[in-house]
Amino acid sequence: MASNIPDEELSNYETFRDTLSVVLVQRLSQLPAKPNKAKSSRRSKRPHTTAPEPTTTPEPSNPSSDAEDLSEFIDYIATEIFTTLPSPLRTLSHHTWTTTPALQTTYPLPLTADSTAPLFTSLDPSIPDSLLAYSIITSTPTTPLPLDSKPSTPPISLPDLLAPVLTSYLTACTTPPPPPSSTKSTTTACEICQRDWINLTYHHLIPRFVHAKVVKRGWHRADELQNVAWLCGACHRFVHQFANHEDLARRYYTVDLLLAEEEVVRWAEWVGRLRCEWFIFVSVVVL
Secondary structure (H helix, E strand, O other), X not given: OHHHOOHHHHHHHHHHHHHHHHHHHHHHHOOOOOOHHHHHHHHHHOOOOOOOOOOOOOOOOOHHHHHHHHXXXXXXXXXXXXXXXXXXXXXXXXHHHHHOHHHHHHOOOOOXXXXXXXXXXXXXXXXXXXXXXXXXXXXXXXXXXXXXXXXXXXXXXXXXXXHHHHHXXXXXXXXXXXXXXXXXXXXXXXXXXXXXXXXXEEEEOXXXXXXXXXXXXXXXXXXXXXXXXXXEHHHHHHXXXXXXXXXXXXXXXXXXXXXXXXXXXXXXXXXXXXXXXXXXXXXXXXX
């Protein structure tokens, strides 16, 4: 399903899908078990265009198949809902959120069912119908609860279900990037040579000496200036000998861009085989 998502929206889609999956799995896990016979009957009558059926009861014959069915169902629902969202929400970032006051006014956090309902007016009716069929929601605009019904719990509509999902999604997309020091714990090896036994230091991918020039000339945004890579001492020194500050800022501002250069790849392969840091330092100077 994710193949339908443009590359520039893929990261946000994955964030939305992961957030939605938590809510869907939680709702499904709270449902009472249903007879397999009824389930088989529903499956035989289900049109081919509806959502893949999630598994709400354990199937002793093939548990892995159940997990695949649930994953397909979540992917289907997430894709249909995400692609219905307005473009500004599909491409949302910390930068666009902080520089576009209209977004903050239109989508004040936390979102409510009333504020999210207009987002789904063009959603394919099969989506709420599928969620209703599996009791993930309990009412839709076309199938409201009977007036004389007295449910033990409040009815859950599609906006009720998705308001906290969208709130979590917007919060995740608009959270500012962490400071360099906080990313050290998640990095276990040099990002160039991949040696994991050596001390690491952080390298400003956009050198601090050219920060003012970078912003003034529009090469990068101010919120991107603190992007770093964790490198061993040898690779850190090599990078600064490989290119000057301005070239690093304009052409090599990610690890992937650095590793796209054959010279950097050759260095990484060579230094990755060595274990003596002082010898590497001498070699870098000689090179």
